[in-house]
Amino acid sequence: MTSTLKxxxxxGSAEIVADFFSFGINSILYQRGIYPPETFTxxxxxxxxxxxxxxxxxxxxxxxxxxQLKEWLCECTVxxxxxxITCLETNEVLERWQFDIECDKSAKxxxxxxxxxxxxxxxxxxxxxxxxxxxxxxxPLLETACAFDLLVYTxxxxxxxxxxxxxxxxxxxxxxxxRLRSFTTxxxxxxxxxAYKKSDSF
Amino acid sequence: xxxxxxxxxxxxxxxxxxxxxxxxxxIHSQPTYGASDLGKLYTHKMEMEEAVKRVHSxxxxxxxxxxxxxxxxxxxxxxxxxxxxxxxxARDLQREVDKNQELQLRIGRLEEREAETGRSFAERxxxxxxxxxxxxxxxxxxxDKDSTLTHANETVTSLKDEVxxxxxxxxxxxxxxxxxxxxxxSLQEQLDLQHKKFKDVSQQLQTIQSSQTAxxxxxxxxRELERQLALQEGDSVIVRSMKSEVARVPDLERELKxxxxxxxxxxxxxxxxxxxxxxxxxxxxxxxxxxxxxxDLLNMELQKEKLQTKLQAWENLGQNTGLxxxxxxxxxxxxxxxxxxxxxxKQQNYTLxxxxxxxxxxxAELRAELTALKSKSLEDHKRRDTHxxxxxxxxxxxxxxxxxxxxxxxxxESYDSELASSEYSPQLTRRLKEAEELLQRVQxxxxxxxxxxxxxxxxxxxxxxQAQTAEMELEVLKKQQASATxxxxxATSEEMQALRLKVEELESERQRLEExxxxxxxxxxxxxxxxxxxxxxxxxxxxxxxxxxxAKQTAPGGGGAAEGGATETPRAHxxxxxxxxxxxxxxxxxxxxxxx
Numbered sequence: 001m002t003s004t005l006k007x008x009x010x011x012g013s014a015e016i017v018a019d020f021f022s023f024g025i026n027s028i029l030y031q032r033g034i035y036p037p038e039t040f041t042x043x044x045x046x047x048x049x050x051x052x053x054x055x056x057x058x059x060x061x062x063x064x065x066x067x068q069l070k071e072w073l074c075e076c077t078v079x080x081x082x083x084x085i086t087c088l089e090t091n092e093v094l095e096r097w098q099f100d101i102e103c104d105k106s107a108k109x110x111x112x113x114x115x116x117x118x119x120x121x122x123x124x125x126x127x128x129x130x131x132x133x134x135x136x137x138x139x140p141l142l143e144t145a146c147a148f149d150l151l152v153y154t155x156x157x158x159x160x161x162x163x164x165x166x167x168x169x170x171x172x173x174x175x176x177x178x179r180l181r182s183f184t185t186x187x188x189x190x191x192x193x194x195a196y197k198k199s200d201s202f
Numbered sequence: 203x204x205x206x207x208x209x210x211x212x213x214x215x216x217x218x219x220x221x222x223x224x225x226x227x228x229i230h231s232q233p234t235y236g237a238s239d240l241g242k243l244y245t246h247k248m249e250m251e252e253a254v255k256r257v258h259s260x261x262x263x264x265x266x267x268x269x270x271x272x273x274x275x276x277x278x279x280x281x282x283x284x285x286x287x288x289x290x291x292a293r294d295l296q297r298e299v300d301k302n303q304e305l306q307l308r309i310g311r312l313e314e315r316e317a318e319t320g321r322s323f324a325e326r327x328x329x330x331x332x333x334x335x336x337x338x339x340x341x342x343x344x345x346d347k348d349s350t351l352t353h354a355n356e357t358v359t360s361l362k363d364e365v366x367x368x369x370x371x372x373x374x375x376x377x378x379x380x381x382x383x384x385x386x387x388s389l390q391e392q393l394d395l396q397h398k399k400f401k402d403v404s405q406q407l408q409t410i411q412s413s414q415t416a417x418x419x420x421x422x423x424x425r426e427l428e429r430q431l432a433l434q435e436g437d438s439v440i441v442r443s444m445k446s447e448v449a450r451v452p453d454l455e456r457e458l459k460x461x462x463x464x465x466x467x468x469x470x471x472x473x474x475x476x477x478x479x480x481x482x483x484x485x486x487x488x489x490x491x492x493x494x495x496x497x498d499l500l501n502m503e504l505q506k507e508k509l510q511t512k513l514q515a516w517e518n519l520g521q522n523t524g525l526x527x528x529x530x531x532x533x534x535x536x537x538x539x540x541x542x543x544x545x546x547x548k549q550q551n552y553t554l555x556x557x558x559x560x561x562x563x564x565x566a567e568l569r570a571e572l573t574a575l576k577s578k579s580l581e582d583h584k585r586r587d588t589h590x591x592x593x594x595x596x597x598x599x600x601x602x603x604x605x606x607x608x609x610x611x612x613x614x615e616s617y618d619s620e621l622a623s624s625e626y627s628p629q630l631t632r633r634l635k636e637a638e639e640l641l642q643r644v645q646x647x648x649x650x651x652x653x654x655x656x657x658x659x660x661x662x663x664x665x666x667x668q669a670q671t672a673e674m675e676l677e678v679l680k681k682q683q684a685s686a687t688x689x690x691x692x693a694t695s696e697e698m699q700a701l702r703l704k705v706e707e708l709e710s711e712r713q714r715l716e717e718x719x720x721x722x723x724x725x726x727x728x729x730x731x732x733x734x735x736x737x738x739x740x741x742x743x744x745x746x747x748x749x750x751x752x753a754k755q756t757a758p759g760g761g762g763a764a765e766g767g768a769t770e771t772p773r774a775h776x777x778x779x780x781x782x783x784x785x786x787x788x789x790x791x792x793x794x795x796x797x798x
Contacts, residue, residue, distance in 0.1 A: 058749070065745055079740055082733060086750055096733055147753040151744045153735055160743055167744045169733045177731040193731055 007113030008121075013187035014073035016118075018066050019045075020125050020183070020190065021099065025062060025083055025150070026052050027129060028097055031136050032085060034148050046126045065150050068161065072154060073188060076103035080153035084170045088145045093172045095139065095196045097132075102189040114186040124183030128192055131180045138178075140199045174198045212268050219261045223254060516721045530726065533719040537712065544708050551701050558694045568679045575672045582665040589658040596651045603644050610637055 008016075023045055030040050030051040035058065040051040053059060072078040083097035107114070151167055160166060175195040182191040614637060617630065735742065 061745065061747070061749065080733075080735075082742075084750075088750075088753055091754075098731070098733055100730075147750040149744055149748045149750040151742050153740050153742055156737075156739050156741050158741070158743075160741075163746050164743045165746050167742045169735055169742055171733045175732055177728070179731070195732055 007115045008118075008185055008187060009113045010076075010107045010111070010187055011074055012113075013107075013185040014070050016121060016125075016185050017073055017101070017188045017190060018070040020128075021069060021081055022062060022066050023050050023052075024097075024099070024129060024132060024192075026050065027132055028083055029053065029058075029148065031133055032095070032139070032142060032146075034085065034142075034146055046122050046129065048126055048129060050129070064163075065152075068164070069152065072152070072158070073101070073103070076105045076107075077155045077158045078103070078152055079155070080151075082151040082153070082170075084149045084151060085142070085146050086149065086170070088147055090144075093170050093197070094142060094146065095194065096170070096172055096175070098193050098195065100191040100193075102191070104187045104189075107187045116184075116186040121183060121185055124181070128181045128183055128190075132192070132194075135178065135180070135194055139194070139196055172197050209272065212265065212272075216261070216265060219258070223258060517725060519718055519721055530719060530723055533715060533722060537715055537719070540708055540712055540715070544705065547701055547704055547708075551698070554694060554697055565683050568683055572676055572679055575676055579669045579672050582669050586662045586665050589662050593655050593658055596655050600648050600651060603648055607641055607644060610641065 026040070027050055029035050030037065030053075035053060035055060037051075039053055039055045039058075041054050043050050043052045053062070069078060069081065078101050080101060081099045083095075084093055085095040085097075086093050149167075149170070151170065172195055174197065176198050177193060177195045180192040180194065182189060184190070614634065617634075
């Protein structure tokens, strides 16, 4: 983390947000049971004990995505990051964890750093992650074999890098949406929400 | 006959004349004298001959004339006779013609008769033919009748045969009837026997009926007796019961005690029951409250449904309105357009009001000009009147002066005539000169006056022209003013109203659009929440080798996770391994927060 006590630069903000995404995605994967819990290890971050994956493939995948995302965050070309959980049997989208990113495009790399204490940002991030864990109480059970994918909504004029390709939005048919808390680094603002498929039994 | 006599007369005269004529020739032939006498004779002869010729011609002429007269007469007679004959002939001809006509008529009548007779003949022939036909028909009928007669004879013979057969049958029937009558007689005898039996039976029945009535009477008596017996039994039962009751009195006293105890117990229970009733009432109230709550709940549900329908209507509003508003930007654009229109309308309004003010100002100016022109025209009128009066006076004076001048001239002429012969006296000449001078002066004065009059007239004419032009201008201005005021007021008021209406409409439209905007924003947010995006500005990318794609690639292969080399679907594996293992064993975040 390059953020200093004095203030937050664009690069620092991007790093904070990318870290949040890394931990957030890990905890969602753990909470929703997409990967077996024995493949996770406990880490303390944001004064919270969080779970991080030990799966090498997943680690590399997440690292590559987060690195790319950090770049785009610095360019302010990313609009959304979406974690899509799909049923492997039916190819049906069951959950969508959506993180809307509002970039302050006036903030340039050489600009003066914004004055927001890092502790306050961490406090906000902590509340968001807590909410993510709390959502397990109302989200429907995932009873089938599921897999996840990370979609990034970017500006149209962005050049798609190698290994990346364009995709559909993968919208849930008949969904319920729950808005979660948001946090801001005063350069990037992240609004989080979860949409899940309405189960027929309800 | 007369004619014939006349003719004879003529012939007689002719004979005498011829005889006379023949004589002179003998006379002339006898004297044969010398030469001188010859000449004389010759001339005499000649003369005689001439005379003879003359007489002869005369007589021939007479004869011819007589002949002519006779011829004429005869001609006349012949003509008359001819005419008579012609008339007779014509009469005969007419008679014959009449006769002919009559004959022709007769012929026609006869022909008609002939035709009629021919017709009647033909009719008769036809009737004859008809009669023949009838005769033939009658003959035919006769033949038919003959044939029918023969048939009838045949049938008669056949019928006679039948009659014979029938007679035979009749005889057989009669024989049968005889046998049947015999049977009948035997049966009647039997019937009589039966009748007798019936009479006996009826007598027996009567006796039985009488015995039945007697039986019924005896039964009634038996019932009465039974009733009396029952009454006696009832009396005996009453007596027995009275006895038993008398015996039961101590038992009853005991029962009374028991009943008293029971009544006390019942009173207690009654109190309890009242308490219970109160409780029941309380419960009832509770139930009523519950029902009310339920009703409220139902109402709430209804309201909820209504609100849902409303919400749907709002959601559908965008489609219904037909506005192509999909994004808040479109809406804001439209709002901006409307505001711009409003601004333009306001500007128009301002310009119109300013123009109205200008028109009013010009109107006021025109009014002031009008009043000035009116006063001017009045002054001109006055001047003209004074000038006219002056002109009249001057004309009068001119007339008087001309008269004076004429009078003076007459005086001078009279002086001249008086003093023509005598010498001119110096006095007179002087006076004359004076008079002439006076005259000249008067003339000059009159000329001046005339010039002044003409000038005044000219002035008057110019003034008149000016007045007319001023009036014209005034009228024009009035018209302009009227039109301007009318047009301006009407136009401005109408425009103002129209603009107000427009402004109101725009306001309402703005409000509507605002509402639509809100609805659309809500929908947009919802869509946004669901993950929708604007494909014009945004695109969605993901890593080609993401866990889902890898899992999909490996899944159909069956346990090809190691072969794929990428992240497999461990959840599936864990599901297979752990059966119903759903959730992680603990929630570290919770624990963390708890620790905090």
